[in-house]
Amino acid sequence: MIAAGIYGFADFKKTNASPEFKSLYQEKEIFTPVTPAETRLEPTRDVIFEPAREMSSPEKSGSKQAQTKKSKSVKKSEKELDPDLFSRAPLREIPKVAKKPLAKSNGE
Amino acid sequence: MLFGNPFYNASFYVHIFAGAVCILTALIQFSRYILRKTKSIHRWSGKLYVFVVLFLGAPTGLYMSFFAKGSFWERCLFLFMAITWFITTLNGLNTIQKKNILAHKIWMIRSYAMAMTAVTFRIYHIIFYLLEWDHLENYEISLWISVLGNMLVAEWIIHRNSRSYLKSFKV
Numbered sequence: 045m046i047a048a049g050i051y052g053f054a055d056f057k058k059t060n061a062s063p064e065f066k067s068l069y070q071e072k073e074i075f076t077p078v079t080p081a082e083t084r085l086e087p088t089r090d091v092i093f094e095p096a097r098e099m100s101s102p103e104k105s106g107s108k109q110a111q112t113k114k115s116k117s118v119k120k121s122e123k124e125l126d127p128d129l130f131s132r133a134p135l136r137e138i139p140k141v142a143k144k145p146l147a148k149s150n151g152e
Numbered sequence: 153m154l155f156g157n158p159f160y161n162a163s164f165y166v167h168i169f170a171g172a173v174c175i176l177t178a179l180i181q182f183s184r185y186i187l188r189k190t191k192s193i194h195r196w197s198g199k200l201y202v203f204v205v206l207f208l209g210a211p212t213g214l215y216m217s218f219f220a221k222g223s224f225w226e227r228c229l230f231l232f233m234a235i236t237w238f239i240t241t242l243n244g245l246n247t248i249q250k251k252n253i254l255a256h257k258i259w260m261i262r263s264y265a266m267a268m269t270a271v272t273f274r275i276y277h278i279i280f281y282l283l284e285w286d287h288l289e290n291y292e293i294s295l296w297i298s299v300l301g302n303m304l305v306a307e308w309i310i311h312r313n314s315r316s317y318l319k320s321f322k323v
Contacts, residue, residue, distance in 0.1 A: 045235075068154070069222075
């Protein structure tokens with residue numbers, strides 16, 4: 045036991061001087077690649093997962109008059125909603141050249 | 153680098169072998185059933201345990217403690233472990249030669265507590281690894297807890313046994 049202690053101490057003194065022993069237990073930092081936030085696949089606010097609505101068939105929905113009323117109301121609502129007015133984006137400048145022929149065609 | 157040294161290399165494998173033998177033989181030693189049935193098994197496995205600790209396990213542990221991982225204090229702890237393991241086992245041998253069974257039991261419990269630090273250290277190390285502790289921090293803390301914890305558990309077992317032993321004298 046004493047011999048092991050003396051030999052160990054002497055051996056340690058010898059090896060302690062070498063730079064290899066000093067760097068033996070030094071831990072190297074491992075750099076893990078970090079994926080940028082843009083590429084991460086996360087559910088965004090815009091994406092809404094909703095179950096598909098069941099479309100009512102014309103046979104089940106009742107009379108034809110009711111169907112026409114519904115279609116009219118839908119058409120009205122489509123006319124009322126203008127996406128340019130309700131959008132928060134800067135208003136687009138609609139080229140006048142494109143609008144004029146449309147107005148003429150409506151008049152005719 | 154260390155394994156390039158043939159003496160370190162040899163002492164490393166001898167220490168592992170000695171540790172395995174000590175843990176296995178000690179399982180036989182603490183069995184009351186074997187002790188009651190045949191004392192010769194206890195004696196032979198005890199002799200093997202003492203020989204392995206005094207001539208193989210403790211000296212190689214002492215030699216390797218100088219090169220142990222960690223700071224100066226961790227090396228001191230390994231040094232302390234090797235010396236304590238040796239002294240407790242030697243005391244266990246001396247007491248049984250003097251037919252002092254109670255003292256022999258106490259010293260062998262202390263010796264086995266030192267031998268079992270190899271096992272408890274790894275248990276703590278795995279637990280702290282699962283808790284995602286830093287590697288070096290995990291190593292150092294689990295080392296200190298295993299040594300001090302085993303010593304405390306050993307002293308608690310001795311205290312509990314001695315209390316029941318002293319009670320047996322009451323009329």
